[in-house]
Amino acid sequence: MKREKFSSSLAVFLATLGSAIGLGNIWRFPYVTGMNGGGAFLFVYLFCVLLVGIPVMISEFFIGRKTRSNPVIAFEKLGGRKWSIVGYMGIIASLLIMFFYSAVAGWVYSYTFKSLMGKFNGATLESSKDIFINTITNPKGVILWQLTALLVVAIILTMGVKGGIERATKILMPVLFVLILICDIRALTLENSLEGIKFLFAVDFSKLKSSSILTALGLSFFKLSLGVGAMITYASYFTDDDNLMSTSLKVALSDTLISLLAGIAIFPTVFAFKMEPSYGPGLLFITIPLIFSKLPFGNVLLFMFFLLTSIAATTAMLSLVEVPVAYLMEVKKIGRIKSVLMVTCIIALFGSLAALSVEGNVLSNVKLLGKSVFDIFDYLSSNILLPLGGILISAFVGYFVRREEVIIEITNKMRIKNVNPLKIYLLVLKYATPILIGIIFINSIF
Numbered sequence: 001m002k003r004e005k006f007s008s009s010l011a012v013f014l015a016t017l018g019s020a021i022g023l024g025n026i027w028r029f030p031y032v033t034g035m036n037g038g039g040a041f042l043f044v045y046l047f048c049v050l051l052v053g054i055p056v057m058i059s060e061f062f063i064g065r066k067t068r069s070n071p072v073i074a075f076e077k078l079g080g081r082k083w084s085i086v087g088y089m090g091i092i093a094s095l096l097i098m099f100f101y102s103a104v105a106g107w108v109y110s111y112t113f114k115s116l117m118g119k120f121n122g123a124t125l126e127s128s129k130d131i132f133i134n135t136i137t138n139p140k141g142v143i144l145w146q147l148t149a150l151l152v153v154a155i156i157l158t159m160g161v162k163g164g165i166e167r168a169t170k171i172l173m174p175v176l177f178v179l180i181l182i183c184d185i186r187a188l189t190l191e192n193s194l195e196g197i198k199f200l201f202a203v204d205f206s207k208l209k210s211s212s213i214l215t216a217l218g219l220s221f222f223k224l225s226l227g228v229g230a231m232i233t234y235a236s237y238f239t240d241d242d243n244l245m246s247t248s249l250k251v252a253l254s255d256t257l258i259s260l261l262a263g264i265a266i267f268p269t270v271f272a273f274k275m276e277p278s279y280g281p282g283l284l285f286i287t288i289p290l291i292f293s294k295l296p297f298g299n300v301l302l303f304m305f306f307l308l309t310s311i312a313a314t315t316a317m318l319s320l321v322e323v324p325v326a327y328l329m330e331v332k333k334i335g336r337i338k339s340v341l342m343v344t345c346i347i348a349l350f351g352s353l354a355a356l357s358v359e360g361n362v363l364s365n366v367k368l369l370g371k372s373v374f375d376i377f378d379y380l381s382s383n384i385l386l387p388l389g390g391i392l393i394s395a396f397v398g399y400f401v402r403r404e405e406v407i408i409e410i411t412n413k414m415r416i417k418n419v420n421p422l423k424i425y426l427l428v429l430k431y432a433t434p435i436l437i438g439i440i441f442i443n444s445i446f
C-alpha cells in the first residue's frame with residue numbers, strides 16, 4: 001500500500017496549524033494571559049515557545065518525515081525496539097486527550113446548534129447558567145453531541161490524508177480566520193472595548209508569578225500539540241522539500257496570533273458589559289452567550305463564534321485520532337476505514353464515560369483518587385504523558401540520533417547551505433529543552 005502525502009507546503013502548513021489551533025486557543029490561552037500579567041505573560045509564553053515548543057516540534061517533524069511512519073515504527077526505526085515505547089505512550093496520550101476533548105467538543109457543537117436555533121435570545125445570567133447546566137448534565141444530550149463531533153472527525157479521516165485532512169483544513173482554516181476577524185471587528189467597535197484590550201495586553205510584571213512560567217510551558221505544549229506523536233504522524237505525510245524549521249516557526253506564531261485574536265473577540269465584549277472575565281467553561285458557555293446575545297445581531301455573532309470554535313476543535317481532533325489510526329493501518333495492516341471505525345468506537349466508549357462524569361451528570365459520583373473520570377483522563381495526559389513524551393522526544397533527538405542525520409534531513413533536502421540556525425537548535429535541544437520540561441513535570445506532580 002502506497003503511503004499518502006500532503007500535496008504542497010501550503011497543505012502541510014494548514015493541516016499542522018489545524019492541529020495546533022483548538023479549544024486551547026479559545027477557552028484557555030486568552031484568560032490565562034489576562035490573569036498572568038497580559039503582555040508580560042505573552043513575553044514568557046513566547047520564550048517557552050522558542051526554547052521548548054519549537055525545538056520539540058522540529059524534533060517531531062524530523063522523526064516523522066525521516067521515517068515516514070507512525071510514531072511506534074518511527075522510534076523503532078531510529079532507535080531500536082526499546083524506543084518504540086515512546087510511540088506507544090503517544091498513542092495512549094492521544095486517546096486519553098480525545099476522551100475528554102471530544103466531550104467538550106460535543107458541548108461546543110450543541111451550542112452551535114442552539115445559537116442557530118435562537119436559544120439565547122433575551123438571555124439573562126440565570127437562563128444562560130440554566131442552559132449550560134442542562135447541556136452538560138443531560139446524559140442523552142451529551143452523548144448524542146459527542147458522537148456527532150466524533151462522526152464528523154471520522155468521516156473526514158476515512159477520506160484519507162489528501163482527500164480528508166488536507167481538503168478539510170484547506171477549507172476550514174480560512175473560514176475560521178474570517179469568522180474570528182468578524183468577531184474581532186464587532187468587539188473592537190464596542191464602547192469601552194479598550195478595557196478588554198488592556199486586560200489582554202497591558203504589560204504588568206507584578207502579576208507575573210513564578211507559577212506563570214510553569215503555566216506558560218504547559219500551555220505551549222498543549223497548544224502546539226506536542227508530546228503525543230500527533231506532529232510525528234503529520235510530519236510522516238509532509239512533502240520531501242518542506243522546510244521543517246520555517247514550518248514550525250510559522251505554525252507556532254500563527255497559532256499564537258489566533259489565540260490573541262480570540263482574546264480580542266472575547267474580552268472587549270466582556271468588559272463592555274462590565275462582566276468579570278472568567279475562565280474555561282464559565283467564560284465560553286455562560287458569559288459569552290449572555291453578552292453576545294445582548295448585541296444587535298447577537299444571534300448571528302454567537303453562531304459564528306461557536307461555529308469557529310467547533311471548527312477549531314474538529315481540526316485538532318483530526319490530528320489526535322490520526323495517531324492511533326496510522327498505527328493500526330501500518331502495524332496491524334487494517335484498512336483506513338476499519339481503523340477509523342475501531343478508534344472512533346474506543347473513543348466513543350471511554351469518551352462517553354468522561355462526558356457522563358461531569359458534575360451533575362449520572363456518573364459524577366464515580367471518583368478515583370478524588371478525581372472524576374473526566375479529570376483523570378485530563379490529568380494523566382496533560383500532566384504526565386505530555387511532558388514525559390516531550391522530555392523523551394527531545395532527549396532522543398538530542399542524544400541518541402546522530403547529529404549529521406538530523407542536519408541532513410532538515411537542511412539538505414532543502415539544499416540549505418547555512419546550517420548555523422540548526423546547530424543552535426540542536427544545542428537548545430540538548431541542554432535546555434529536556435531540563436525545562438523536567439522542571440514543569442516534577443512541579444506538576446508534586
Ligand code: PFF
Pocket residue numbers: 019020021022023024025094097222223224225226228229230231316317319320
Ligand atoms: N492543540 C490543541 C488545542 O490547543 O486545543 C489540542 C491538541 C491537539 C493537543 C492535538 C494535542 C494534540 F496532539
